[in-house]
Amino acid sequence: MGYEFTGTDLDFLQSEGGAGALSAVGDLELSARSSVRDITEVRSRFPDHASALIETVTVRRKARVKLSDADRWLVTNDAVQQATPTLVARRRATRLVGRRVHDVTCSIGGELAVLVESAELVVGSDLDPIRLRMAAHNVPGATVFRADAVTPTTRDTVVVADPGRRAGGRRRHDPAALQPPLPDLFDAYRGRDLIVKCAPGLDFDAVDWPGEIEVVSLDGGVREACLWSEGLSERGIRRRAAVLRSDGAVVEFTDAESDDIPVEPPGEFLVDPDGAVVRAGLVRHYGARYGLWQLDPRIAYLTGNTVPAGVRGFRILEQSKFSEKVLRQLLERMDCGSVEILVRGVDVDPAILRPKLKLRGSVALSVVITRIGRSAVCFVCAPGTTDQPV
Structure with a gap:
């Protein structure tokens, strides 16, 4: 859990004075060694906004490993924990070039920021009004509005969903326990082009999915599983692995390739x-x-x-x-x-x-x-x- 931002916090952080305050707090070390001194200074200089400033600066620093432009973003700790790394999102966006895309769980805009680079139209929606305001600040090129993910609000769009996977600090792997539950998403967008991002530990056998399941890693760490509906996947492919590196290299493997290998004693x-x-x-x-x-x-x-x-x-x-x-x-x-x-x-x-x-x-x-x-x-x-x- 992190600090719960309010609309008043965002009003300040988006103001000229808030930008200056963020810059000043960003110059502080804010480490375990200096935290008492630094927090005392922030509370002295910005008594009405100290918590929001400290939270924003510390979470931005965590977000740098995931989000390419984190130092100007408005962020929450929970949103950053679930956010897709920019390199992973950008790789997915290459399969959506020129499409009209609706991110129905847009959160603070991590996916939107990449989609606006190549999609024809990008809109985002979420139920959380604070995260929506953050998304509008973070991705000015996207249109955002408040809506329930399982209530269709656009037509002729590719729907992207990233259900919440944490509760009480723990990951949830049961498809029906996600927020929104996978069965509800499948029902709401049946017959539509749909992409659902999931935790890589998802029990694929428990998901009745007729399209493609793609698992993505970055620099050796498995980052996510992604469900692609039949209209978005290549014919004959049900499983795909995308191996990414930070230097831009991408290697893919699919179940359309040969799997004919022997079982033999070890080589060198x-x-x-x-x-x-x-x-x-x-x-x-x-x-x-x-x-x-x-x-x-x-x-x-x-x-x-x-x-x-x-x-x-x-x-x-x-x-x-x-x-x-x-x-x-x-x-x-x-x-x-x-x-x-x-x-x-x-x-x-x-x-x-x-x-x-x-x-x-x-x-x-x-x-x-x-x-x-x-x-x-x-x-x-x-x-x-x-x-x-x-």
Whole structure:
């Protein structure tokens, strides 16, 4: 939870005096070390607006990692937590160039700010009057108005929705527990072009969705799942993974590609596909593109004798059945002093295992613990390395 802004706060923040006050507060450190001194100064200089100023400045700083123009935006902490990173939103906007788009949960305008760059028409709506005022300030090129997301208010538009996914500080993964609930959105816009942004942890099997499900990552972190209605998706594609990097590189994988790969003993390297690929269920398609194969048909680790460009791979040094005793002996023999532990398909907590290994050597290594067939196995590897970027 963050500070609850009022209309009076926004009147001040949007005024000439408010702009000057924001600039002054923005010059303060506002860190844990200086917070008492800085807050005292703000309260002394701007007694009627201290909380709104401090909240705006601190949340703007958090928002810089997501929003490209955060230092001029009016923001709330909750809105920024759910906001789509600009690079992810911009990538989605490339599929909507020249379209008429209505963001029915526009919040403070994160999606609108990108859509206005290339869409023919952009409108936004929300039930929260404070966030609507912020959106109007943040994205002057968009038209915004108050409306319920499940009450259609435009025609011939692509509808974009980003249901609320948090309650009491916790994420909600049940489609019916989102705000608004996914079934209500589906019913309200049945037959319309619809895009719904969801948390990547959404249970796809619980969603009766006839179109495309796309999972997007940015710089290795999975950011969102996105549902595209049939009219907006390419024929024959039901799953897509979009792997983005901050330098602008984009690599996509879809279920229209071949997934014909064998299950064979390990090659020279282990490869852990990007999280978007794993969440989208496209591990085999990823492996087929890069000439990799599986260790086990139920495990997402792949293996091969080369590592795809820009992907982190682990050169296998030793392999054995997994037990704490055997792994400790292996690492001791290899003079290991620090270890990265990766686990998939086996009930092992790296934080609990690491001190039990009693490492005293000087070499840094990586350990991958996974399941092959019915057996838990461990691979001792050289530290993960990345080939040249795409």
